[in-house]
Amino acid sequence: MIRVLVWNEFHHERTEESARRVYPNGIHNAIADFLRCDDIEVRTATLQDPDCGITKEVLDETDVLIWWGHMKHHEVPDSVANLVRDAVLSGMGAIFLHSGHHSKPFRTLMGTSANLTWRESGDSERLWVIEPSHPITRGIDRSFFLEHEETYGEPFVIPSPDRLLLIGNFSGGEVFRAGCLYNRGNGKVFYFQPGHETFPTYYVPEVQTVIRNAVRFLAPTYREMTGCPHVRRVTDPEPYVIG
Ligand code: ZN
Numbered sequence: 001m002i003r004v005l006v007w008n009e010f011h012h013e014r015t016e017e018s019a020r021r022v023y024p025n026g027i028h029n030a031i032a033d034f035l036r037c038d039d040i041e042v043r044t045a046t047l048q049d050p051d052c053g054i055t056k057e058v059l060d061e062t063d064v065l066i067w068w069g070h071m072k073h074h075e076v077p078d079s080v081a082n083l084v085r086d087a088v089l090s091g092m093g094a095i096f097l098h099s100g101h102h103s104k105p106f107r108t109l110m111g112t113s114a115n116l117t118w119r120e121s122g123d124s125e126r127l128w129v130i131e132p133s134h135p136i137t138r139g140i141d142r143s144f145f146l147e148h149e150e151t152y153g154e155p156f157v158i159p160s161p162d163r164l165l166l167i168g169n170f171s172g173g174e175v176f177r178a179g180c181l182y183n184r185g186n187g188k189v190f191y192f193q194p195g196h197e198t199f200p201t202y203y204v205p206e207v208q209t210v211i212r213n214a215v216r217f218l219a220p221t222y223r224e225m226t227g228c229p230h231v232r233r234v235t236d237p238e239p240y241v242i243g
Contacts, residue, residue, distance in 0.1 A: 005062040006043070011070070059087040067105060089186065091187045093214075097193075101158075119151040121151060125145070127145075152170075156177055164179070165180070166193075166210075185226065186222050
């Protein structure tokens with residue numbers, strides 16, 4: 001089983017009718033509902049949980065963390081962001097959705113501001129697949145369409161992705177790197193842009209397919225923090241000792 005933890009700041013859906021109407025049980029539960037299947041088990045955590053629901057013990061039992069945040073990034077302690085970073089460096093997968101681009105863990109893992117340009121004008125978006133052979137885009141045709149999505153535009157201040165899998169094109173004219181894949185240490189990070197809280201984006205089959213594929217692709221095959229040991233020469237007569 002792949003063990004997924006879906007984290008959501010869970011603010012808009014509790015405080016704004018426009019978001020509650022779309023995600024009455026919160027975005028985290030909408031994502032959990034479509035992910036649960038024979039080989040994926042899902043837990044959820046929110047900002048309202050003690051320690052944000054994120055401890056080292058929780059992350060040790062998480063194969064892939066999915067992160068949705070928007071207005072409350074600053075309320076996530078630096079210590080939690082560092083736990084996520086270290087878990088990724090040790091092999092855990094992490095998927096950052098939509099406005100999670102400005103979350104502390106994502107910025108820490110990227111080492112940049114992750115700034116972008118944006119607009120809420122009800123634009124439509126067409127997402128174009130760049131690598132149809134990649135496991136994350138499996139099952140998607142050349143492109144798919146979202147009737148409404150918040151407009152995100154370049155420049156997106158991120159390191160050049162190791163693999164750029166999707167580009168979004170908005171009806172207002174902007175383009176945006178919408179599916180970005182990175183290796184970080186022994187783990188993988190995937191940023192996926194769709195998912196504004198007042199649009200039913202997470203009910204769109206292609207969006208669900210990409211997230212489900214990403215969970216399976218990011219699930220760790222090796223779970224260890226690579227250290228920085230002082231070692232003897234391998235060719236020394238003494239046994240090869242780490243220490
Ligand atoms: Zn948004």
